[in-house]
Amino acid sequence: MNNMKNSFAIRETKPQDFTSVKKLLSRAKMGSTLTKATFERTLIRNGGLCLVAKDGKRIVGTIFGFDDVLTLHLSKLTIDEAYRGHGIGKLLINELINRTKTRNAGISRIFLHVRKNNKAAMHLYKSLGFEVNKENCLMDLQLKRK
Ligand SMILES: CC(C)(COP(=O)(O)OP(=O)(O)OC[C@H]1O[C@@H](n2cnc3c(N)ncnc32)[C@H](O)[C@@H]1OP(=O)(O)O)[C@@H](O)C(=O)NCCC(=O)NCCS
Numbered sequence: 239m240n241n242m243k244n245s246f247a248i249r250e251t252k253p254q255d256f257t258s259v260k261k262l263l264s265r266a267k268m269g270s271t272l273t274k275a276t277f278e279r280t281l282i283r284n285g286g287l288c289l290v291a292k293d294g295k296r297i298v299g300t301i302f303g304f305d306d307v308l309t310l311h312l313s314k315l316t317i318d319e320a321y322r323g324h325g326i327g328k329l330l331i332n333e334l335i336n337r338t339k340t341r342n343a344g345i346s347r348i349f350l351h352v353r354k355n356n357k358a359a360m361h362l363y364k365s366l367g368f369e370v371n372k373e374n375c376l377m378d379l380q381l382k383r384k
Pocket of ligand 1 (some may be wrong): 314325329358360
């Protein structure tokens, strides 16, 4: 986008951000099944580690984090298509890491899952020092609902 200013505000995600965040995730095919109830539960459980980036009043990026005993997990990093390539993804991850360090001094590792063919995300994570861990593999199980 032309004439884009390069200062974006980052703040904790609030329940009232649901519609904007869901729109962002759905457009990126990362959250079309997200319900308001799940969103709100996630914010309560992971308070302080779910962030949005804003350009004025517009939400232009989102990330979800949760910490367990020693590990921070990152997921659903998504930037509005019109705002990609302006450093917002990097900004959100760095902010989340800083907040995690302040909140939980025990965290010593960060995990995330990324598709190998997602060039933009792979580049972003590698530029921040993430490495592909060859000893681990991702396992998943689709839950069947009645
Ligand atoms: C992946 C994504 C979050 C990147 O966000 P972004 O705000 O555009 O990234 P940034 O501007 O912070 O860029 C960070 C780095 O990645 C690089 N990068 C960004 N997009 C890139 C692309 N399409 N191809 C190659 N490199 C790219 C930047 O050049 C920058 O590298 P540098 O620091 O060495 O200069 C964004 O493209 C997106 O929302 N994609 C759809 C959802 C998604 O795939 N999320 C990741 C799930 S794991």
